[in-house]
Amino acid sequence: MGLGKVVILCTMAALVAGQEKSARSAMTTALLRDLRNANDIYVRPGADIGGPTVWVNMHLFGLEKLKERTNVLQAGMSVDLRWNDPRLSWSPEEFGNLTTIFFPIKDMWIPDITIWQSADPLTPFFSKEQDICQIFSTGDVVWAPKARMTVYSNMTVGANGEVHHRARAYLGSWMLGVPQIDIHPSSPTIGSTMLQWSPLTGINTSVERVIQVFNEIPGISGYPLLEVTIEAIERGNETTGELIQ
Ligand SMILES: *[C@@H]1O[C@H](CO)[C@@H](O)[C@H](O)[C@H]1NC(C)=O
Ligand SMILES: *[C@@H]1O[C@H](CO)[C@@H](O)[C@H](O)[C@H]1NC(C)=O
Ligand SMILES: *[C@@H]1O[C@H](CO)[C@@H](O)[C@H](O)[C@H]1NC(C)=O
Ligand SMILES: *[C@@H]1O[C@H](CO)[C@@H](O)[C@H](O)[C@H]1NC(C)=O
Secondary structure (H helix, E strand, O other), X not given: OOHHHHHHHHXXXXXXXHHHHHHHHHHHHHHHHXXXXXXXXXXXXXXXXXXXXXXXXXXXXXXXXXXXXXXXXXXXXXXXXXXXXXXXXOOXXXXXXXXXXXXXHHHOXXXXXEEOOOOOOOOOOXXXXXXXXXXXXXXXXXXXXXXXXXXXXXXXXXXXXXXXXXXEEEEEEOOOOOOOOEEXXXXXXXXXXXXXXXXXXEEEEEEEEEXXXXXXXXXXXXXXXXXXXXXXXXXXXXXHHHHXX
């Protein structure tokens, strides 16, 4: 086989690969356009039958006591939110077998989940940085923003001088109650395997679904919330010294 033939064959292979690539990106563009046109971001998914169920899983990557407010704990975390939006589903066969796509959250409905009694109520819970989510052809949505939780803690000093913290926070939709939305923990605890160099130790967590009822709000039969409890012990000052060395 002459060199010319090899070059031609290589060029043809590159052309075919290029065509497949551009067909794929054309499919992605068509799918994004379809999803954008089909979705009304002001209406929650499944509004006519109640509303969506949001599954929440949390992973801590930092937990500390504020210097200036000693009975306030601040937790850095990643929050994995999952729900189904039937308006964002598609038939993979119609779009070159694409089964998943990344989508900007500004163009779709997302739950207004927040910390109810935040010790820093004017600071948003979710970071603005993670503005892309993943959508599957079934309409399943995964959004995993970083978040910061600032909550009051009940601080007690044990007989041995050990300082214990017990903080409780409620996580849920601010506006939507039963039956417009539901919220469930994907795990009964907060993941702490990503927690390193935390000034607090002995960390125990629990996450439980509760219904908060306010009698003074007519027409609302309660808000589904996740009750998050974090217990931790402050490291002794000796330990801190060791860490600095
Ligand atoms: C999609 O998948 C089907 C079944 O596996 C296959 O026959 C078809 O060629 C695929 N279409 C594309 C565009 O890859
Ligand atoms: C704080 O913790 C102590 C010791 O566990 C307990 O006796 C007390 O009731 C708690 N206070 C609040 C407001 O939860
Ligand atoms: C966490 O749980 C363990 C085992 O039950 C217990 O020994 C530890 O004291 C707990 N930590 C706190 C801060 O309550
Ligand atoms: C460490 O704690 C002990 C008693 O709890 C105290 O006497 C000492 O001054 C502390 N050291 C520092 C560097 O804070």
